[in-house]
Amino acid sequence: MDLVTLLAESEAKILFVIADGLGGIDSEGRGTELEAARTPNLDRLARQGATGLTYPVAPGITPGSGPGHLALFGYDPVEHNIGRGVLTALGIDFDLEPGDVAARGNFCTLDTNGEVTDRRAGRIDSRECARLVKMLSDIRLDDTEIFVEPVKEHRFLLVLRNKKGAISAGVDDTDPHRTGTPPREPRARDEKSQKTADAVSEFLAQAREILTEEQQANMVLLRGFAQLPDLASLQDSYGLNGCALAGYPMYRGIARLLGMKVVDCGPDLDSEIDALQSAWPHHDFLFLHFKDTDSRGEDGDFDGKVAAIEELDRAIPRMMELQPEVIVVTGDHSTPSAMGGHSWHPVPVLIHANTCRVDAVEVFGETACAGGGLGHLPAKHLITLALAHAGRLRKYGA
Amino acid sequence: MDLVTLLAESEAKILFVIADGLGGIDSEGRGTELEAARTPNLDRLARQGATGLTYPVAPGITPGSGPGHLALFGYDPVEHNIGRGVLTALGIDFDLEPGDVAARGNFCTLDTNGEVTDRRAGRIDSRECARLVKMLSDIRLDDTEIFVEPVKEHRFLLVLRNKKGAISAGVDDTDPHRTGTPPREPRARDEKSQKTADAVSEFLAQAREILTEEQQANMVLLRGFAQLPDLASLQDSYGLNGCALAGYPMYRGIARLLGMKVVDCGPDLDSEIDALQSAWPHHDFLFLHFKDTDSRGEDGDFDGKVAAIEELDRAIPRMMELQPEVIVVTGDHSTPSAMGGHSWHPVPVLIHANTCRVDAVEVFGETACAGGGLGHLPAKHLITLALAHAGRLRKYGA
Structure with a gap:
């Protein structure tokens, strides 16, 4: 199916909030890092939206950052790979x-x-x-x-x-x-x-x-x-005029590969949100990358990752002030602090939009999301779901 | 993606316990056979591990023993088929x-x-x-x-x-x-x-x-x-030195096709576990096949299948004494006794390992597993999941 043939005109904006390495495991008897964190704002989005778990590549496969992000942007990460040199x-x-x-x-x-x-x-x-x-x-x-x-x-x-x-x-x-x-x-x-x-x-x-x-x-x-892979731009693939807010070069680089505008902003969340506010009127797809969740997971620092998640949670109201028609919060892969590195565990995801089928999930966490209304799905489908919730996709077939 | 390129050296051992025709349906108002059975040991593994449901072939497709087992060993059962004559x-x-x-x-x-x-x-x-x-x-x-x-x-x-x-x-x-x-x-x-x-x-x-x-x-x-199908061995596909403990010839034959060592043991569970203990030091993938669950299901004998499941449950502690880094308990398909034959219903599965993301499931049964953290997935992914939990797979992509 050629998604391009289904694209509809719309003013609706999509915000992807990517907490790098978001998923975790329970290594201390108090849930995963996301479950241990106090996240009233993310919980509210989960309660009012639809949730699930995503596989960035496939069950059991631990993704690098390249495949993890390509999947989030709707590019099959097995078909398309970005080499280590690039x-x-x-x-x-x-x-x-x-x-x-x-x-x-x-x-x-x-x-x-x-x-x-x-x-x-x-x-x-x-x-x-x-x-x-x-x-x-x-x-x-x-x-x-x-x-x-x-x-x-x-x-x-x-x-x-x-x-x-x-x-x-x-x-x-x-x-x-x-x-x-x-x-x-x-x-x-x-x-x-x-x-x-x-x-x-x-x-x-x-x-x-x-x-x-x-x-x-x-x-x-x-x-x-x-060498640079030959990837269709986000505009050509999904009709989206994208913008990336990312403090780390690699994520900016991936966004640039897909033809997104890249705003150079500090690696801290406040600078990213400042940049998000400035960019907001000019784009219809905005990708905000938050690195600390992955960094603290890589450090093996459970409490540090909990704190990073809580920092992200506190920033959610500022993002919601922009009134995105669709907001997706998820990660590019899991980085359980108990493992000190990327892992294969599926990643919690929430979608919040007026057109959501609200599920029974009350909090944003791995255990709850396992029973969410989006099910367990390949991450590459998230962009299609976001387009749908934004009213940007027409009916397929008559 | 070529899984072989991701294989990592590891001493970790994987035990697959396959209760043939494990899945069932509730035909007597007391749950499925697995749910009606008293299974404290399997329940403990489920509680401490991750659970889900598998599709051996595809939703709605009732698998024969060949496709059912090929899927368990990670071979796409549609791409690869073992003919009836073979x-x-x-x-x-x-x-x-x-x-x-x-x-x-x-x-x-x-x-x-x-x-x-x-x-x-x-x-x-x-x-x-x-x-x-x-x-x-x-x-x-x-x-x-x-x-x-x-x-x-x-x-x-x-x-x-x-x-x-x-x-x-x-x-x-x-x-x-x-x-x-x-x-x-x-x-x-x-x-x-x-x-x-x-x-x-x-x-x-x-x-x-x-x-x-x-x-x-x-x-x-x-x-x-x-004719004999041309199948890559378990060693070539997954770097696993496999061993099969099976009392029935057909399952020994499938294991032999995949290059596993086949230990001839009696058709009773005790003989199989004796053989498992002897084989344990020499292999890193051990496949134990238990036939009675399927046989009683085929007989249409609900209570007999319950008793078979309880017999398997009593044998779990002997298996756990071997301290497998990863144990997977599942079936090759469902055989509801109410139907007296194989069925398409997805099969309950549990994975138990230190690296599991523990889900909310407290007992091993179809209804509980439907909400488990592994989701509903094609059975062919189980071997990848087992390899991941055993630390036998490196990251995909940089």
């Missing part, structure tokens, strides 16, 4: 051009036999990373422009831009993903990626030379060679 | 070779016009079947080796093994599936199955000759011509 570029606001090949780099430690002893070079700090990146920036290749950018700790970004035409990203990781073995060769997986593999080989040879005197970080490992 | 062979431990064509046979009764009057020859008993099969075993064909094996009552197995190379199984049933009409011709559905059809025709001509003096069983009907 996500790394998006994450530092590097302006990738179509055709660029990006890879995620690690500084690593090799022993005198050339075998990897530490894949992260002792997690050198970001200043040390910047110093080493500066040295690598001197590398010059014949036909290929090279960009090396520091990311954080031992991580950096490598971008290859061919001056003479298209190159491809079908190159194997050089990261062997274990120690006690040398880095792998950057093998081309197809003929059209051979030029890229050759350029990478040359880059690595020069990098080895440049880093040879270093004690900790005497080599680099590369993985996730990728 | 299942019949597996069910009597016949050692099918790749390339063999197997069919399910019925002895039947023809009248003097050659029309079928009884498709099951009055359900002759198994001894009579063995006597007739022995007669048919004398049949010899030119290029094709013939195996005829008794199954039960009027049913037998026919296997064709070509001595000179590959044959195909695209041959129509000769069983007309109704009386008052002659058996059908074994028509080849494609050119490469013509050799098989010719061999079957010759077999049938000789069978008719041999059986001509019989009163009841004077002919045979064949259906479900099939």
